Amino acid sequence: MSAALLIDVLLWGSVAALGLIAFRRGRPVFVASLRQGSMDFINIMPRIALGVIGSGYIAAVIPQEVITGWLGPNSGWLGVTMATVSGAATPGGPVIGFSIAAVALKAGGGPPQVIAYVVAWALFAFQRVILWEIPFMPARFVWFRAAVSIPFPFLAAAIAMVIGRP
Amino acid sequence: MKDPAPAEDADAEPRPGHIRKPVGWSTVTIAVLVAVSAALVWHRDGISGVTEILTDDLTLFGGIVPRVLAGCLLGAFIAEILPHEKVSRSLGPESGLKGLVIGTAFGAILPGGPFTAYPVASALLAVGADFGATIAMVVSWTLIGYGRAVAWEIPILGADFTLWRIAISLPLPVLAGALGRFIYVRLYPKQDEAES
Numbered sequence A: 001m002s003a004a005l006l007i008d009v010l011l012w013g014s015v016a017a018l019g020l021i022a023f024r025r026g027r028p029v030f031v032a033s034l035r036q037g038s039m040d041f042i043n044i045m046p047r048i049a050l051g052v053i054g055s056g057y058i059a060a061v062i063p064q065e066v067i068t069g070w071l072g073p074n075s076g077w078l079g080v081t082m083a084t085v086s087g088a089a090t091p092g093g094p095v096i097g098f099s100i101a102a103v104a105l106k107a108g109g110g111p112p113q114v115i116a117y118v119v120a121w122a123l124f125a126f127q128r129v130i131l132w133e134i135p136f137m138p139a140r141f142v143w144f145r146a147a148v149s150i151p152f153p154f155l156a157a158a159i160a161m162v163i164g165r166p
Numbered sequence B: 001m002k003d004p005a006p007a008e009d010a011d012a013e014p015r016p017g018h019i020r021k022p023v024g025w026s027t028v029t030i031a032v033l034v035a036v037s038a039a040l041v042w043h044r045d046g047i048s049g050v051t052e053i054l055t056d057d058l059t060l061f062g063g064i065v066p067r068v069l070a071g072c073l074l075g076a077f078i079a080e081i082l083p084h085e086k087v088s089r090s091l092g093p094e095s096g097l098k099g100l101v102i103g104t105a106f107g108a109i110l111p112g113g114p115f116t117a118y119p120v121a122s123a124l125l126a127v128g129a130d131f132g133a134t135i136a137m138v139v140s141w142t143l144i145g146y147g148r149a150v151a152w153e154i155p156i157l158g159a160d161f162t163l164w165r166i167a168i169s170l171p172l173p174v175l176a177g178a179l180g181r182f183i184y185v186r187l188y189p190k191q192d193e194a195e196s
Helices: A002-024 A027-061 A064-068 A076-089 A094-106 A111-124 A126-136 A139-149 A151-163 B025-081 B084-091 B096-109 B114-126 B131-144 B146-157 B159-169 B172-187 B189-195
Strands: none
Touching: A002 A027, A002 B025, A002 B146, A027 A126, A027 B025, A076 A111, A076 A151, A094 A111, A094 B146, A111 A139, A111 A151, A111 B131, A111 B159, A126 A139, A126 B025, A126 B114, A139 B131, A139 B172, A151 B159, A151 B172, B025 B114, B084 B096, B096 B131, B096 B172, B114 B131, B131 B146, B131 B159, B131 B172, B146 B159, B172 B189
16 A cells, blocks of 8 residues: 555656646646646546456456466476466456466466566556557557567566576 | 657657547457456356446546546656657667667656556657657566556565566566667668658
């Protein structure tokens, strides 16, 4: 809870600081950016509402055991590939993604596979891409970014295999 | 070198930093997914299962709304006050490794969640950052940003695993940005010549 509060303080502190800079550039600059930001907020709200309120249902119907079963310790590169696909297919927010990784680790999942899973989830989780990235970014950027990111869960797993777990 | 426009403006894409219509194919996809899932939950757990999830998610949503507003304002202020020429020099196509490192550092220190990262990334694109530096920023935010690590990953996965995971992830944003830049100039060579 305190971490969330700290993040909120930092967030609104940054807004206030940048707002002050904009205000010093002159009232029209400040008012224009305030209006632009508010319009963006109003336009984005329906999608955020749908995604956030609906995500609980999507998470409730995807059985998490299916995902954890793919992350076995001796699953090798096939396991890394499955972990990458699972990371992208994991619904819901960070609680679900990290909890699945934690369960996989406790159930004896291989650390490189779990690393690949967490990295793939961070890079590709479909719900975040559809709900947040596509509404805010140019679509061409999103697809380009996702395509370019494909090698990195594998690279992370390879690094994990080489350096081992401390 | 007078106010170089970002390469993305050359085609029919909506201007970065300007959010598109509220209803599109992605919204429809999510809506269908949510409707089907809610129906499955109803079938499995009855109406109490449906309302329980709804209550939880409404609480979550209530907490997120002000943060989304903060993110949108942050993006708008950044787009307005950052000098385009400076941004395209330090984060543009010619910014080299330094631009990728700046993008990575920026993504790592950015406060907030997706509600800040994407509006801010979009604003950077609009004021002259190239795809490479913006990819470095987005990937850095998602992989080594402290917000999610502190709020969720450490409590759930433990500090040891999280730090190990972050250490392994450290080189990835710069590599992703470099790969992005490498592919971008080969995919859209003409555009770059026309722009410079």
